[in-house]
Amino acid sequence: MAKHVPAARKEYTWESENPYYEKKKYPEPTVCEDCGAVYRDGRWQWPQEGENFGPDVNKALCPACRRKRDKYPGGFVYLSGSFFKEKREEIMNRINNTVEEITAQRPLHRILWIKETEDGVEIATTTERFARHIGEAVYSAFKGELDVNYNENEKLARVFWRRDLP
Numbered sequence: 001m002a003k004h005v006p007a008a009r010k011e012y013t014w015e016s017e018n019p020y021y022e023k024k025k026y027p028e029p030t031v032c033e034d035c036g037a038v039y040r041d042g043r044w045q046w047p048q049e050g051e052n053f054g055p056d057v058n059k060a061l062c063p064a065c066r067r068k069r070d071k072y073p074g075g076f077v078y079l080s081g082s083f084f085k086e087k088r089e090e091i092m093n094r095i096n097n098t099v100e101e102i103t104a105q106r107p108l109h110r111i112l113w114i115k116e117t118e119d120g121v122e123i124a125t126t127t128e129r130f131a132r133h134i135g136e137a138v139y140s141a142f143k144g145e146l147d148v149n150y151n152e153n154e155k156l157a158r159v160f161w162r163r164d165l166p
């Protein structure tokens with residue numbers, strides 16, 4: 001299986017009309033009809049427990065749910081190497097903990113998919129920052145080699161982490 005790279009990404013000017021633009025403004029409050037996140041104080045947040053906005057609240061798809069629907073990641077993390085194969089469970093657990101912690105705080109930072117590749121695992125994230133963050137968490141816990149590529153035109157980060165057994 002080859003590394004998955006999106007073949008054709010739609011062109012956006014990356015301004016407020018772009019549905020994936022995380023800084024886009026919405027009327028407040030706006031509730032995501034898919035995940036229930038609420039836009040207020042200028043950002044997407046999880047609602048308070050038991051909070052109810054009523055049937056007339058403004059609804060939209062949040063940028064993370066749009067990316068999920070369109071399979072349009074903002075970042076990729078590629079994990080590989082013989083050390084990764086050996087410690088895979090431990091490394092993936094570490095990643096899951098990081099993901100849970102961050103997604104609980106920041107609803108737009110999410111994992112879109114985790115896929116097997118020829119030599120490891122590919123993780124697609126909604127944002128480039130989240131991909132970086134995951135790469136840095138793995139690197140700080142397990143050392144190895146970390147390489148971050150950011151493509152300004154595509155607004156896409158590719159984070160490569162690799163460690164081999166000595």
Ligand SMILES: [Zn+2]
Pocket residue numbers: 032033034035036037061062063064065066
């Ligand atoms: Zn959503």
